[in-house]
Amino acid sequence: MSIELEQARQLLLAEAAPCGEVETLPLLETVGRIAAADAAATMDAPPFPRSPLDGYAVYHGDITHATVEIPVTLPITETIYAGDMPKLKLNPGQTVKIATGAPIPEGADCVIKQEIVTILPDSVRFSTPHKAYQNYCFPGEDVAAGDLLALSGMPVNPVAINALAGQGISSLKVYRKPRIGILSTGSELFSGYDTLTPGKIYDSNSSFFASMMTALNAVPVLAAPCSDEPGKLAEAIDTLLANCDAVITTGGVSVGARDYLPQAGDVLGAKSLFHGLCIKPGGAVLGLKREEKYILCLSGNPLSAFITFQLLAVPLIKRLAGYSQVIPGSYQARFHGSFPKAAERRRFLPAIVSGGDVYLPDNTRGTGRHTTAINCNCLIDMPAGTKGLADADIVEVIGYEGGF
């Protein structure tokens, strides 16, 4: 009955789509948001040829034969500062004093550094030849007309913001943030922050889910924890579905007498996409769909909930939020340390990657410990049948969200 992770992900993503609605926001409010349309530069920035240094602009032909022994002296016709426009066209046999960032006048095709010329009262003596377009920044050196500055489905980053601002663009279309309903289930969950009563534990997974939403460009909608009663569970999910684009739950998804989520799905009239994944930890997962909305039910164990949230919920939420790349990227890295436990099932291990090297966190108190993941930034993907990991093994590593 359990299926492969990739198959479950495919079932979740097959028909999921960005919320559709877009919003137009002031440019500075779009940082990190998902562009809902491509934005290309419409003009060169800078719009004019620009001097990259303080010096003297000339036509290169005038100083082709200049040497220390036989220098060339040219009269200064004007001084151009950044922000000025040249008043005159430069004629052969002339030079202009020019500042960093100032427009190079028509007729000039190179700039000579002020440090290597001899400045005379109204003229300048050159003793080194320069090539055409030496120290000459073409229009569009920073951003050229046609450059893609924002790509639909990609987060708008600060460098793009710089380039967009340089075009005089003051607003941008981004996808609306999807609203994700969050529900922790289990009669053992204690609401609030008072002293625990016996047999109870504090609800913590819903705080984890909620705190992941900002990183995913989504809005958390938190429901109160729900006890193990099929009717109540169905009602709580139904209420969230009415106000949200998808719902994520934890707990009650195994095959025990009180694992009521499958039953709640029936009450809701939801279609079961899958129940059970061939992975460890976190194999107890239920994927449901009612009309166009998805309900993803994860295990109540915090480490399991963490891992399946990264592997299944993140791609689903990213798809709804408009990201074009929704599957966590993976690459190979060299393992340092030792993990002698064989993986009968495909296993995911929270770990710490830096460049091409990956390490286990300090786990002297047990690898199943949720808190070991606090300092991690990736998952090691151990295929089923792996006979443990030895130092220098090459392993597959999956980057994840919220590891900081």
Place this chain on the structure above:
Amino acid sequence: MSIELEQARQLLLAEAAPCGEVETLPLLETVGRIAAADAAATMDAPPFPRSPLDGYAVYHGDITHATVEIPVTLPITETIYAGDMPKLKLNPGQTVKIATGAPIPEGADCVIKQEIVTILPDSVRFSTPHKAYQNYCFPGEDVAAGDLLALSGMPVNPVAINALAGQGISSLKVYRKPRIGILSTGSELFSGYDTLTPGKIYDSNSSFFASMMTALNAVPVLAAPCSDEPGKLAEAIDTLLANCDAVITTGGVSVGARDYLPQAGDVLGAKSLFHGLCIKPGGAVLGLKREEKYILCLSGNPLSAFITFQLLAVPLIKRLAGYSQVIPGSYQARFHGSFPKAAERRRFLPAIVSGGDVYLPDNTRGTGRHTTAINCNCLIDMPAGTKGLADADIVEVIGYEGGF
């Protein structure tokens, strides 16, 4: 006069300190913020031994010799669901039905999966021996009393939020966000978004700086662009200093006639820490300090401003924001492609790193192009004297902020 990057960074960080003030925020609002105090778990979560599956709890000694041929049958004394407390102590010769997540009663030391027992009307038949503590989760399996859940100077991440919530912790002390004044300078800068007048360019660096602040746990305070006049520049910086913890400027820091920032520093009574770095691009940098506040003046070229912001401004702002790790991390990676240009000075190249491999962005239109950095996530650090980069070279790579 130019100094090494590391030396400049040391001068900026020698006396810079976190703002000092801390704020106590509701737990969910602390995600990504910098913890201002360590927080350790005060209790085990779960607080009781817990069953990891649906089955039957027994004392292992009772079934040591159980086989299919000679099974052991034990009477069921109660049923314990998650959220319940066991009513009875388990005596030898008894079993209890137990659900995933429920507390294991005193006297029991292992749980047998329901799938491998034979269920009779009021008793259960066991035919496989189990070891003590098999399928038995000890108290503190998720979080153990004493586990460090938040570390002063580190961002609070979602996994930590989960662990903190599991302790019933509802608020956390975090550092106040420093206020960073932002000033673009240059008479060529055009304010607003109307059509450009000749010789002018739109101010874009201040938008870049502002959009980087969220990622750094800082608040941007934007001033209008200022023209190249020492008095006006000093006044604009002075106004920002009165309201901010530090000021970042761009433009006017080279050695040209209208590079007035050093002069503005004198007017302000600021001490010059350094002027000029041995790096390319972005060597034109000025570090100032007035009383306990820093003024970091970067080049107006957007690519230079970007690179020096990452290398100098990020560590300074992180220090003010309370981060304990402020210097961008670096590691070695294998270069793919070709960069034939020799680096006379130490050079930083925006690039794309994935695991242990690093690539240049598509730069067919010039490596000095600011827009090539839109798709990058790191800098290649080429030491002075490097004779270009060839395929498979091992290079030093520096991760940076805001590359997404």
